[in-house]
Amino acid sequence: LQTNLQQMQIALAHGRATGKNITIGVIDTGMDMEHPDLAGQVSQNENLADKISTSFATDKHGTAVAGVIVARRDNAKGIMGVAPDARLVALKACWPDKADAMEAVCNSYTLALAVNTAIKAGVDVLNMSLTGPEDPLLGLLLKKALEKGIIVVAADTGNGNPAENFPASLKDVISVQAIKQPEIISESISAPGEKVLTTLPYGTYDFISGSSIAAAEVSGVVALLLELKRDLTASEAHAILKKSKI
Secondary structure, X not given: OOHHHHHHOHHHHOOOOOOOOOEEEEEEOOOOOOOOOOOOOEEEEEEOOOOOOOOOOOOHHHHHHHHHHHOOOOXXXXXXXXXXXXXXXXXXXXXXXXXXXXXXXXXXXXXXXXXXXXXXXXXXXXXXXXXXXXXXXXXXXXXXXXXXXXXXXXXXXXXXXXXXXXXXXXXXXXXXXXXXXXXXXXXXXXXXXXXXXXXXXXXXXXXXXXXXXXXXXXXHHHHXXXXXXXXXXXXXXXXXXXXXXX
């Protein structure tokens, strides 16, 4: 049922790398860290929006993104992530738009706290499966992350409006669009994003679509590349991804 992994030939890639010793910062909602496919996959977590939303384990969006990236393999349950041996730093900076909703909202302050925390945590990859208007403070923090060698991956809505497509629109950020069939569009990377099976709270699973999921897939692929080449730069990763046509 994981047609996205088949399209990207992830089983073949796992013959070379599984994301071992790579840390991926996920700035999102909270996530169900006790899910059977996510238990033990998160090395650090923090709710940076606790004054707005105290939930964490019941949040859907972050749980779905986490499953795409690091769902456990060989545990005879559920699914497998793109980089199952990577570990996550789960940073909640967003919260469900409505109770029990997949859609989420964030603000500049919580996002800035999360990016700063990710930098201090020394993550190798930073996944931002979110999009919004350009933000000067976030832009400065993300540039600092890039300067420190963190590879930043962000969702690209594909609507062509840069005013609503931050941080994917920021220079040197790997922007990812979701499409039904893999192909390359403009400077963005494209990855499967239609009905991708992933984890949800309470130990459940469902099919989720969108650029958020596609960005998570690419963050997982970047983790595989980093395992093979620890000094991989963002520009090198972008070039490899474009050439591979995942």
